[in-house]
Amino acid sequence: MFAFIVSRLLQAIPVMLTVSLISFAMFAYVGDPVTIMLGQDYTEAQREALVRELGLDQPFFIQFIEFLHNAVQFEFGLSYRLARPVSDLILERMPATLELSFTAAFLALAIGVPMGVYTGLYRDSWLSRFFLTISLIGVSLPTFLIGILLILVFAVILGVLPSFGRGETVAIGWWTTGFLTVSGLRALILPSITLGLFQMTLIMRLVRSEMLEVLRTDYIKFARARGLSNRAVHFGHALKNTLVPVITITGLQLGAIIAFAIVTETVFQWPGMGLLFIQAVANADIPIMAAYLLLIALLFVIINLIVDLLYYAVDPRLRGGLRAAGGR
Amino acid sequence: MAAFAPARGLSRVFDSDLWWSFTRSPVVVVSAVVALTMILSALLAPWIAPHDPFNLATLDLLDAFTPPVWLEEGNWRFLLGTDDQGRDVLSTIMHGARISLFVGFASVLFSMTLGISLGLIAGYLGGTTDAVLMRIADIQLTFPSILVALLIDGLVRAMLPRELHDQIALWVVIFAIGISNWVQFARTVRGSTLVEKNKEYVMAARVIGLSPVRIMVSHVLPNVMGPVLVIATLNLGFAILAEATLSFLGVGVPPTQPSLGTLIRIGNDFLFSGEWWITLFPGITLAVMVLSVNLLGDWLRDALNPKLR
Amino acid sequence: MPLLEVKNLRVEFPTRRGTLVAVDDVSFHIDEGEVLGVVGESGAGKSITGVSIIRLIEPPGRIAGGQVILNGRRIDNIPLEEMRHVRGKEIGAIFQDPLTTLNPLYTIGHQLVETMQTHLGIGDKEARARAIRWLEDVGIPGAAQRIDAYPHQFSGGMRQRVVIALALCAEPRLVIADEPTTALDVSIQAQVIALLKRLCREHGTAIMLVTHDMGVIAETADRVAVMYAGRIAEIGPVREVVKHARHPYTDGLMGSIPSLSHKVERLTQIEGSMPRLTDIPRGCAFNPRCPKVFDRCRTERPDLMKTDGPNLAACWLHAAPGRDEALGHAA
Numbered sequence: 005m006f007a008f009i010v011s012r013l014l015q016a017i018p019v020m021l022t023v024s025l026i027s028f029a030m031f032a033y034v035g036d037p038v039t040i041m042l043g044q045d046y047t048e049a050q051r052e053a054l055v056r057e058l059g060l061d062q063p064f065f066i067q068f069i070e071f072l073h074n075a076v077q078f079e080f081g082l083s084y085r086l087a088r089p090v091s092d093l094i095l096e097r098m099p100a101t102l103e104l105s106f107t108a109a110f111l112a113l114a115i116g117v118p119m120g121v122y123t124g125l126y127r128d129s130w131l132s133r134f135f136l137t138i139s140l141i142g143v144s145l146p147t148f149l150i151g152i153l154l155i156l157v158f159a160v161i162l163g164v165l166p167s168f169g170r171g172e173t174v175a176i177g178w179w180t181t182g183f184l185t186v187s188g189l190r191a192l193i194l195p196s197i198t199l200g201l202f203q204m205t206l207i208m209r210l211v212r213s214e215m216l217e218v219l220r221t222d223y224i225k226f227a228r229a230r231g232l233s234n235r236a237v238h239f240g241h242a243l244k245n246t247l248v249p250v251i252t253i254t255g256l257q258l259g260a261i262i263a264f265a266i267v268t269e270t271v272f273q274w275p276g277m278g279l280l281f282i283q284a285v286a287n288a289d290i291p292i293m294a295a296y297l298l299l300i301a302l303l304f305v306i307i308n309l310i311v312d313l314l315y316y317a318v319d320p321r322l323r324g325g326l327r328a329a330g331g332r
Numbered sequence: 333m334a335a336f337a338p339a340r341g342l343s344r345v346f347d348s349d350l351w352w353s354f355t356r357s358p359v360v361v362v363s364a365v366v367a368l369t370m371i372l373s374a375l376l377a378p379w380i381a382p383h384d385p386f387n388l389a390t391l392d393l394l395d396a397f398t399p400p401v402w403l404e405e406g407n408w409r410f411l412l413g414t415d416d417q418g419r420d421v422l423s424t425i426m427h428g429a430r431i432s433l434f435v436g437f438a439s440v441l442f443s444m445t446l447g448i449s450l451g452l453i454a455g456y457l458g459g460t461t462d463a464v465l466m467r468i469a470d471i472q473l474t475f476p477s478i479l480v481a482l483l484i485d486g487l488v489r490a491m492l493p494r495e496l497h498d499q500i501a502l503w504v505v506i507f508a509i510g511i512s513n514w515v516q517f518a519r520t521v522r523g524s525t526l527v528e529k530n531k532e533y534v535m536a537a538r539v540i541g542l543s544p545v546r547i548m549v550s551h552v553l554p555n556v557m558g559p560v561l562v563i564a565t566l567n568l569g570f571a572i573l574a575e576a577t578l579s580f581l582g583v584g585v586p587p588t589q590p591s592l593g594t595l596i597r598i599g600n601d602f603l604f605s606g607e608w609w610i611t612l613f614p615g616i617t618l619a620v621m622v623l624s625v626n627l628l629g630d631w632l633r634d635a636l637n638p639k640l641r
Numbered sequence: 642m643p644l645l646e647v648k649n650l651r652v653e654f655p656t657r658r659g660t661l662v663a664v665d666d667v668s669f670h671i672d673e674g675e676v677l678g679v680v681g682e683s684g685a686g687k688s689i690t691g692v693s694i695i696r697l698i699e700p701p702g703r704i705a706g707g708q709v710i711l712n713g714r715r716i717d718n719i720p721l722e723e724m725r726h727v728r729g730k731e732i733g734a735i736f737q738d739p740l741t742t743l744n745p746l747y748t749i750g751h752q753l754v755e756t757m758q759t760h761l762g763i764g765d766k767e768a769r770a771r772a773i774r775w776l777e778d779v780g781i782p783g784a785a786q787r788i789d790a791y792p793h794q795f796s797g798g799m800r801q802r803v804v805i806a807l808a809l810c811a812e813p814r815l816v817i818a819d820e821p822t823t824a825l826d827v828s829i830q831a832q833v834i835a836l837l838k839r840l841c842r843e844h845g846t847a848i849m850l851v852t853h854d855m856g857v858i859a860e861t862a863d864r865v866a867v868m869y870a871g872r873i874a875e876i877g878p879v880r881e882v883v884k885h886a887r888h889p890y891t892d893g894l895m896g897s898i899p900s901l902s903h904k905v906e907r908l909t910q911i912e913g914s915m916p917r918l919t920d921i922p923r924g925c926a927f928n929p930r931c932p933k934v935f936d937r938c939r940t941e942r943p944d945l946m947k948t949d950g951p952n953l954a955a956c957w958l959h960a961a962p963g964r965d966e967a968l969g970h971a972a
Contacts (some may be wrong), residue, residue, distance in 0.1 A: 231729030285486035
């Protein structure tokens with residue numbers, strides 16, 4: 005078990021290094037941070053001082069080590085545009101994004117999995133057809149359009165839910181949460197549905213096709229031949245076997261949710277990292293882009309690790325040896 | 333699109349079973365008709381659109397915010413109403429769909445070319461090249477492609493001066509979306525190449541001094557055309573959505589060439605003042621376009637039943 | 642009263658190109674404790690006959706006619722919820738591939754306990770004790786420890802032993818064994834068959850042994866039914882069928898078992914191959930390959946009829962004057 009985690013962490017190192025290298029290359033070669041930071045008027049002496057201060061006169065490798073050193077301490081310099089430390093900006097906005105993403109992921113799973121199981125088991129019922137049609141529309145509707153439609157219906161026409169912002173938040177240490185106030189929860193409804201809908205339809209379709217696949221297997225046929233109840237066959241034997249691929253994809257989808265939070269945050273003016281990032285992209289604010297990229301990579305690595313651990317818990321075949329886990 | 337180029341492997345597929353399953357499914361036939369109609373009207377937009385929304389001379393601000401024809405203040409000159417500049421919404425949609433489809437097709441073509449080439453190279457050369465390429469593919473797959481596209485777009489934006497960027501923004505978007513989707517193509521082609529590589533005719537070709545690469549290309553490609561076509565169709569839907577998303581976020585195509593995504597973004601500002609048609613109609617068009625492409629892709633996948641995923 | 646009686650069973654598969662009849666007018670019976678071998682080439686309908694009895698045909702396949710009677714009670718038309726209590730409890734099943742028959746995510750002990758608790762209403766402790774005893778009975782070494790192992794930790798032969806334990810653990814009166822050794826290594830096939838036969842004899846369980854291996858049948862079965870293109874070609878005591886086949890197809894099939902007592906010229910394969918279900922010839926389905934074919938075979942389909950021995954054969958060669966009537970239902 006311990007060895008398993010360690011080997012997974014070791015595999016994550018090249019990924020993180022690659023991403024760091026890309027981030028650093030962005031820092032070092034894209035745009036000219038010195039010019040941007042100094043603004044219009046500066047003397048050559050000021051310029052050289054800043055170059056030295058930023059360590060830009062050092063060789064590439066030394067600069068990269070320095071960058072890594074800072075990154076580990078979550079130190080990414082100042083935002084070109086906002087002239088504030090990037091780490092502060094990101095930390096301020098992280099709770100908003102994470103709360104939104106996890107609510108959306110929870111919705112997607114809590115609704116998507118049962119719908120997938122149902123449509124897999126009763127694939128000819130009208131309700132299944134209805135769910136499938138909905139899911140196809142869900143997959144074809146872009147996230148921002150879903151958001152706009154929800155705003156149109158619930159904020160503009162019905163006027164029952166807020167269309168932007170997080171509502172009131174409560175600070176717990178540096179973390180701010182919207183879970184504890186009524187206005188915070190109300191503000192969360194539309195964005196989390198918007199963000200979760202696409203993933204929900206994906207998860208539903210995935211669970212359905214896995215369910216259909218598993219129901220065709222010999223061990224399900226044998227379970228029926230042994231006279232087990234439908235309940236035991238469907239939920240004990242079939243569903244558990246669909247969990248393995250579902251966990252994998254859900255893990256990847258959680259990454260996608262955090263990425264698509266960018267879009268949702270734009271539509272709902274949700275004060276999260278995504279909004280910060282998109283503003284950075286539009287304004288070529290490299291430090292924020294680099295830091296965001298690294299942070300996202302770290303989140304993905306953590307998610308993947310959790311996925312692997314769940315995997316390990318569900319599938320006994322992996323516990324026999326680590327070798328088998330390589331194919332994931 | 334290159335996938336429709338005549339290929340021996342495909343002509344066999346197209347004769348009976350595929351056509352049979354096509355005609356058997358009304359949903360698929362409708363999707364095909366809708367997709368074709370959209371492609372045609374987008375292609376012919378400059379000639380058949382009722383107005384030229386980009387000719388400033390014909391615009392009249394007095395026409396601004398005209399609602400669709402079936403509402404009280406609507407009129408027949410503007411079937412689906414006008415936007416804040418007095419542009420005809422129907423015409424901007426037709427022109428916008430043109431941009432959206434162009435970016436969609438072009439970026440799929442790009443990722444297909446890139447993916448097929450890299451897949452052939454990885455599969456044929458094997459060894460370190462293969463390992464490095466597939467590792468890159470793995471790492472890239474870890475990140476949602478929309479994020480990759482955003483990042484590339486942001487980088488190019490940072491590297492180029494603003495004026496230059498606006499001129500080539502369309503190509504930047506195509507590049508960004510295209511490069512974020514090559515992996516699936518590459519994996520499929522690589523798999524097939526690995527299988528073909530060890531077949532006798534490739535060995536034989538080598539022995540008699542023919543370029544095995546050429547032989548591989550002419551033998552491997554027809555074999556993978558089915559799966560590649562399916563991936564391409566499904567990716568087309570995705571690419572159109574990705575472009576719309578980038579444009580909606582304001583980092584896609586420049587406002588001078590508005591795509592459907594741009595139109596939705598512009599219209600979004602007027603949602604609260606009640607001019608819902610400016611954003612809703614481009615939105616519906618986008619959704620129907622992607623839905624029909626996805627339906628076609630789903631059907632194609634089931635009909636050809638390649639071992640995808 | 643026989644334990645199981647199958648009357649005029651017909652199984653159809655509706656397809657795009659018309660309805661396929663996979664099992665056509667098949668009738669036979671199995672007595673208490675008897676071993677009935679069902680033999681035939683792949684596609685002859687023998688496996689489908691087996692799964693039809695426990696009503697586990699893959700859709701769109703369906704039972705289109707006939708009756709299945711277990712202990713005097715029809716089971717082909719009872720609700721599926723009732724059928725569930727027949728499966729496992731009255732009729733056990735063993736499938737072909739032990740590698741795919743066991744759920745990989747549960748221990749073999751869990752699967753045994755679950756089966757017994759479903760049917761026998763016994764407590765956890767009792768079920769576990771019985772599970773260990775079953776594993777010992779089927780020859781799993783160290784059963785008390787191995788009960789908590791997962792299927793992937795066993796070899797193919799060991800897994801098939803576990804499957805046998807699972808099929809028998811609720812004490813059914815009949816076991817349908819569908820090609821139970823085909824997927825196994827040749828060296829352990831005989832062991833597994835011997836084990837199955839011994840356990841069934843001890844528990845008085847009847848076996849319907851579906852296989853394409855005439856050798857296995859000859860050693861194991863009491864009676865044998867030979868299937869060809871969805872129909873029974875010949876049925877009778879195993880010695881008679883092996884030694885004095887009445888149907889030319891059976892005769893050819895016997896030619897495929899090498900045996901010292903047979904003359905060399907009998908060791909020939911039958912020319913051609915079994916027709917696909919889409920184009921079964923008119924008349925006797927075997928007529929294009931039959932060495933003794935005559936006119937009537939090409940126009941009329943023979944039902945099972947009496948022969949000069951205890952066997953019944955679906956062959957016009959035995960349509961002697963006076964016993965011309967088909968005896969299809971008498972099997």
